[in-house]
Amino acid sequence: MSYELSVNGRRESVDVPGMTPLLDVLRDELSLRGAKKGCAEGRCGACTVRLGDRTVASCLLPVAVATDEPISTVEGVAAPDGPLHPVQEALLECGGVQCGACTPGMVMTLCDLLEADPDPDAQSVRQALVGNICRCTGYHKIVEAALSAAAALREAR
Amino acid sequence: MSIVLTRPEVRHASSVEEAVGWLAELGAGAAPLAGGTWVMRAEQRGEPLTQTYVALGRVPELRAVTGTDPVVVGALTTHTALAGLAGPPALDALRQAAHHSAFPQVRNVATLGGNIGARGFVEADLVPALLALEARLVLAGPDGRATVDLTNYLADRDARPAGEIIVAAELPVATTRRSGYARLTVRGGGEYAIASVAISVDAAADGTVTDARVAVGSVEPLARRCPAAEAALRGAPLSAVTARAAGAAAAAECSPRSGLDAPGWYRTAVLPGLFERAATRAGHDVVTTEA
Ligand SMILES: Cc1cc2nc3c(=O)[nH]c(=O)nc-3n(C[C@H](O)[C@H](O)[C@H](O)COP(=O)(O)OP(=O)(O)OC[C@H]3O[C@@H](n4cnc5c(N)ncnc54)[C@H](O)[C@@H]3O)c2cc1C
Ligand code: FES
Ligand code: FES
Numbered sequence: 232m233s234y235e236l237s238v239n240g241r242r243e244s245v246d247v248p249g250m251t252p253l254l255d256v257l258r259d260e261l262s263l264r265g266a267k268k269g270c271a272e273g274r275c276g277a278c279t280v281r282l283g284d285r286t287v288a289s290c291l292l293p294v295a296v297a298t299d300e301p302i303s304t305v306e307g308v309a310a311p312d313g314p315l316h317p318v319q320e321a322l323l324e325c326g327g328v329q330c331g332a333c334t335p336g337m338v339m340t341l342c343d344l345l346e347a348d349p350d351p352d353a354q355s356v357r358q359a360l361v362g363n364i365c366r367c368t369g370y371h372k373i374v375e376a377a378l379s380a381a382a383a384l385r386e387a388r
Numbered sequence: 389m390s391i392v393l394t395r396p397e398v399r400h401a402s403s404v405e406e407a408v409g410w411l412a413e414l415g416a417g418a419a420p421l422a423g424g425t426w427v428m429r430a431e432q433r434g435e436p437l438t439q440t441y442v443a444l445g446r447v448p449e450l451r452a453v454t455g456t457d458p459v460v461v462g463a464l465t466t467h468t469a470l471a472g473l474a475g476p477p478a479l480d481a482l483r484q485a486a487h488h489s490a491f492p493q494v495r496n497v498a499t500l501g502g503n504i505g506a507r508g509f510v511e512a513d514l515v516p517a518l519l520a521l522e523a524r525l526v527l528a529g530p531d532g533r534a535t536v537d538l539t540n541y542l543a544d545r546d547a548r549p550a551g552e553i554i555v556a557a558e559l560p561v562a563t564t565r566r567s568g569y570a571r572l573t574v575r576g577g578g579e580y581a582i583a584s585v586a587i588s589v590d591a592a593a594d595g596t597v598t599d600a601r602v603a604v605g606s607v608e609p610l611a612r613r614c615p616a617a618e619a620a621l622r623g624a625p626l627s628a629v630t631a632r633a634a635g636a637a638a639a640a641e642c643s644p645r646s647g648l649d650a651p652g653w654y655r656t657a658v659l660p661g662l663f664e665r666a667a668t669r670a671g672h673d674v675v676t677t678e679a
Binding site: 248272273274279286288290291295296361362 | 400
C-alpha cells in the first residue's frame with residue numbers, strides 16, 4: 232500500500248504494508264535514523280516522535296494510522312545547518328548524553344514538555360520522562376539539562 | 389485463530405456502520421484497530437496478527453464525549469484525554485486510572501475501547517475503574533445497537549459476535565457519588581499494576597455510605613467487582629478503617645493469580661493498603677500526584 236506522510240514539513244510517499252511500525256518507515260524508507268529501536272514494544276521511549284501535538288512511541292504506531300497528522304522527528308527540531316535546539320545544547324552541556332541511544336527520544340519528550348510547561352520543576356521533568364529509559368546517565372544530568380534548557384528558552388523569549 | 393499468509397492489510401472505516409459491515413463480512417480474519425498499542429505487540433505475546441485490521445480512527449462519532457448524566461465517552465478517547473475528562477467527582481477514579489497507566493507516549497494513543505477490547509490484558513487500568521463507575525457499553529453490530537453492562541460484556545469478551553464494536557461507554561455521575569483509584573507497581577510509574585483498586589461510593593448528607601461499588605484489577609485473570617467489600621463499606625462514613633476492612637473482605641473473596649511480578653498471596657495481601665489509598669483519593673483531584 233502507498234501512504235502519504237508529512238515528516239518534518241516534507242511530504243513523503245512510501246509503499247509499505249499498513250501495519251509496518253512508523254519507526255521502521257522513518258529509519259528504513261526515509262533514512263531518518265535519529266529515532267532508535269530500543270525495545271520495539273513501547274517501553275523505552277528511544278523511538279519517540281511527535282504526531283500532531285503529542286509524543287508517540289513510533290515502534291508501536293502502524294504507519295496506516297500516521298497519515299492524518301504531521302510527524303516531527305529529532306531531525307526536525309533544529310535546521311540542518313543551524314545551531315542545535317536549546318534542549319540538545321543543554322543535554323550536551325550538562326552531560327546528559329553518554330552513549331546517545333536514548334537521546335533522540337529524550338529530546339522529543341523534553342521539547343514537548345517545555346512547550347506545554349515553560350517553567351517545570353524537577354519533579355514534573357521526572358514525571359514527563361517516565362516513558363524514556365536511559366541506561367547510562369542515571370537521569371540526574373538529563374533533569375538538570377531540562378531545567379537549564381527551560382531557563383534558556385524563557386530567556387530567549 | 390487465523391494464519392497470516394500475507395502481511396496484514398489496514399482498511400480505514402469512515403463510519404460505525406462501515407466498520408461493522410467490513411468486520412461482519414471478514415469474520416475471524418479481521419479485527420478493529422484503535423491506538424494499536426496492544427495489537428502491535430501481538431507477536432511478542434505469541435499471538436498471530438489477523439489478516440485485516442479495520443482502523444476506527446477516522447470515525448468522528450467514536451471520538452465524541454457528550455452528555456452530562458450519563459457522560460458518554462467515545463471508544464477512541466485516549467488515556468490522556470480521559471485523565472483530563474471534564475465532569476463531576478464521580479469520574480475521579482477513571483481520571484486517576486487513566487493518568488497512572490503506562491507512559492505519556494502510550495497514553496497519548498491508547499484508547500478506552502482498546503483497553504476494554506484487549507483480550508487477555510489482565511492489568512488493564514481503565515477496566516476496574518469503569519466497573520466501579522457502573523459503566524454501560526454502547527455496542528454496534530450487524531443487528532444494530534445495544535447497551536450492555538460492562539460486567540456482562542467482560543463475562544464473554546472472548547466470544548463476542550463478529551462485526552461488533554464498542555462505540556462508547558456511558559458513565560452515570562450522580563452528584564452524591566465520589567470515586568478513587570489506586571494501583572501498586574514494583575517501581576514508581578510506567579509499569580503494569582500488581583493489583584489495582586477502584587472505589588465508588590454514594591454518601592448521605594452526614595457522610596454515611598449508602599451504596600458502594602468496588603472493583604479489583606490485576607488480581608484475578610479478569611478485573612471483577614467485589615460484593616463483600618462493597619457490603620463492608622456501607623453504613624458508615626468512608627474512612628481508613630472501613631476501607632481496610634473492605635480490602636480484607638476483597639482479599640478473602642478473590643482467587644489471586646501468580647505471575648513473575650508477584651505471587652498470588654502478595655496481590656491480595658496488599659489490598660487493604662490499596663483500598664485505603666483509593667478511599668483517600670475518592671473525591672479528590674489527585675491526578676497529579678505519583679502512582
Ligand atoms: C509498554 C506498554 C505498557 C502499557 N501499560 C499499560 C498499563 O499499565 N495500564 C493500561 O491500562 N494500559 C497500558 N498500556 C496500554 C494498553 O495497550 C492500552 O491501554 C489498551 O489496552 C490498548 O488500547 P489501544 O487503543 O492501543 O488498542 P488496540 O491495540 O488498537 O486494540 C486492542 C484490542 O481491542 C480491540 N479494539 C480496539 N478498539 C475497539 C473497539 N472500539 N471495539 C471493540 N474492540 C476494539 C482490538 O481489536 C484489539 O483486540 C500499555 C501499553 C504499552 C505499549
Ligand atoms: S523502541 Fe519504541 S519504546 Fe522502545
Ligand atoms: S545516554 Fe546511553 S541510554 Fe541514555
